[in-house]
């Protein structure tokens with residue numbers, strides 16, 4: 001039986017994303033953003049003690065902090081108030097088995113990428129998802145969810161750049177921590193990413209190349225037909241793939257180039273795409289995500305802005321009004337976070353959140369403005 005999503009918040013369980021996982025934090029915040037989900041259970045680490053301590057810390061009932069995902073699936077499935085959705089954020093090669101366990105219990109899945117560690121697992125998982133009509137599955141290729149990326153997809157769909165001829169996509173990062181990676185420090189710096197059994201077919205392609213290929217296909221509407229790939233590994237002793245250059249022929253005969261690297265020094269989080277068609281081109285860069293550059297064949301280059309004219313669709317995916325940049329919400333959260341820190345400590349520290357002194361100064365300023373306006377004269381702020 002399909003678990004019905006009633007009018008209330010959707011009950012969400014989490015597998016992975018423990019105390020040191022940054023993406024775990026991202027999933028938890030994202031699920032709460034729109035008050036749609038309530039995190040009610042989880043197993044956050046392979047280590048049962050760490051998992052339970054962490055679960056309790058983030059407010060999960062003791063009896064719903066489990067030792068492993070099998071126990072969680074079995075017990076949640078028989079609860080009257082059991083989870084309706086599970087979010088999986090463990091390393092790649094475990095995605096398939098974990099998802100399958102919950103699919104068997106008719107629990108919907110949100111999984112982090114890559115889909116699985118390798119193609120064999122991917123085919124099995126795909127088949128499993130298709131075999132259960134009661135469940136839905138979502139994969140967090142999150143970059144495709146930027147408002148202006150979705151705008152770009154629809155712009156291409158509407159034929160605004162004509163037939164796509166060239167696709168150029170890059171996703172480069174720097175995982176080196178400023179060091180030269182060698183056999184001695186590799187495990188400390190790269191962790192499970194140097195273990196093929198955990199990371200899957202290729203570290204660089206699974207971890208970030210998958211995002212690049214996904215966004216290229218998502219926006220262009222194309223599928224790759226064949227590739228010519230050159231994959232480099234860190235060194236002879238550290239057998240982790242760290243760079244890939246891939247030429248792609250797409251199904252409509254468009255040509256593509258994909259560059260992905262996790263050791264592009266200083267190339268931190270450089271995700272971007274350029275797509276060229278018979279009537280013009282588009283370009284999007286993650287570091288300036290609110291804008292999509294649209295270059296029609298004839299006429300001036302346009303910058304389409306999130307939530308503004310010519311970017312109607314993007315409004316649907318924006319939580320911030322146009323004019324405010326992405327990052328507005330993060331900045332706001334800094335006040336809550338730092339204030340909480342100040343409440344929890346007795347230490348004398350410098351705090352950066354605005355306080356009553358600033359409140360009073362602003363009130364004095366406004367009152368002086370009021371008086372000045374009335375008098376039409378210079379007025380002291382006092």
Ligand SMILES: NC(=O)c1ccc[n+]([C@@H]2O[C@H](COP(=O)([O-])OP(=O)(O)OC[C@H]3O[C@@H](n4cnc5c(N)ncnc54)[C@H](O)[C@@H]3O)[C@@H](O)[C@H]2O)c1
Pocket residue numbers: 015016017018019020021022023024043044045046047068069089090091092094112113114140141142192206207
């Ligand atoms: N979408 C994104 O932008 C993005 C960003 C970073 C990571 N990721 C993906 O998230 C996944 C995790 O990456 P990470 O960097 O957070 O790794 P991580 O090692 O920092 O964290 C993984 C967490 O999962 C826990 N874990 C591992 N196996 C488990 C199991 N069987 N049961 C319960 N918990 C388990 C670990 O204890 C750890 O807390 C990977 O698939 C990675 O590709 C996605």
